[in-house]
Amino acid sequence: MKIDPKKPADLSAQIAQAIRDAIISGELIVDERLPSEAELSEQFQVSRPTVREALKRLAAQSLIRTQRGASGGAFVNRLSFEGAYSQQITTSTLLLSMNAVSFDTACEARFALERACAALSAQRRTADQLATMRAEVHRQSQPGLTDEAFCASDVAFHRALVDGAGNPVLSYQLAGAVEAMQPLMNMITFTARSREAIIAFHNQIADALEDRDSTKVDATLVELESYTRQLAQDVAQQRRNPA
Amino acid sequence: MKIDPKKPADLSAQIAQAIRDAIISGELIVDERLPSEAELSEQFQVSRPTVREALKRLAAQSLIRTQRGASGGAFVNRLSFEGAYSQQITTSTLLLSMNAVSFDTACEARFALERACAALSAQRRTADQLATMRAEVHRQSQPGLTDEAFCASDVAFHRALVDGAGNPVLSYQLAGAVEAMQPLMNMITFTARSREAIIAFHNQIADALEDRDSTKVDATLVELESYTRQLAQDVAQQRRNPA
């Protein structure tokens, strides 16, 4: 691990990159302890605050964790799927909001990816995952549910559908697409009728998954996508031209 | 923006979270300048090094950028799709390597997602994107290409296919899945015959996209997936039982 003091970049950025490379290349393995901050500052010939800034950069990416006290220090993190979700969701959410992604674009991406999981989910979904979906549908049908709670349950339903594919890589990738849509979905006011329609679609999907009928799952998702986009369009139109 | 000095978490982590929340909620908008480090340290009642650690955490997530000099400071970044790619790829790569994801699992996820783009790509691919794909196939057929260069070209080919869908959200999500596979693919030694077979598949895909024949693109991707998995299986078997 070497840094170039003549580079234009900050020293802390260079040090962070050097350690990051060491982790990626496998030179540093999971749960291995990094040298103490004092040792690192000597090794890289920089001050301790500079080393600390580098370590905080890595901590922000959950590449390392730190522990105080004797035999404490910085340790290489096992980057878990669970832990990577939140970061993925934060990034995706900001990407959508900062780049003025249209509802249609986000919706299209989300359903395209979800349909990719549906075929696998029809084959492999467990009874447990099916039960989760049923439970969420039931929650959605309860009166007095706020729009936000309805959306949250919707996300949970689709998460279960995706998890049904039994492929953690797919679940991880989809987490961003599905959850990042939630702020956009929250802008929709759901009428009693539209909730009913969505619940009907969800029931159809659950039924099809129970029957392991991938064709029907796919067809229903297509319908649900089209319905969702229509709903958003109506809301947008109503804002422009209130009755 | 407030922090709780009695919380167990590090002050720099709390400050970073407070600023992060302000960005996500829209309280701080793109290109807005944050208060100077001195002002922030006064505002949060902490020292400047602590504020700096917080800012470095945010910089590591590309939420802010810093500029030196008069009228410099920390500015809220526009999180661009391009900029988010690298982080997504780093994370995905580490996830795969640290969690011992099998080649089959990663491969399945990648092709499932890619097929989700294929239908859209058949409708919308531009002449330019098609030309990129043709060029990459041509590069792949050149003799003397290293395995790594072959893989890199393979990635470029599939990136063009995905970009053909004309949906930046899809391209972003797929970047992780496709690029993160590369280290795994690099473990495969490509024989002249296997390269030929892959190139044939690529040509078929390009032809089908030229004809806007989504069914054929999908079918060919299925074949390519099965071929790729077979290839990996053969390599694994040969390692266990060398001839």
Place this chain on the structure above:
DNA sequence: AGACTTTTAAATGTCAGACAAATAAAAATT
């Protein structure tokens, strides 16, 4: 007056040294 140069001020980047707090291991005590 206008174009160029110099100065200045503000901001981040870096350093050195210190103390506080947490923690585990070692030493002392019961």
Place this chain on the structure above:
DNA sequence: AATTTTTATTTGTCTGACATTTAAAAGTCT
């Protein structure tokens, strides 16, 4: 032997200082 105390190590935080970069202000010359 079990418990308590001490000690050493390590991260967390603070203070104060200086270096470097940069844009704007001030000054100078044509």
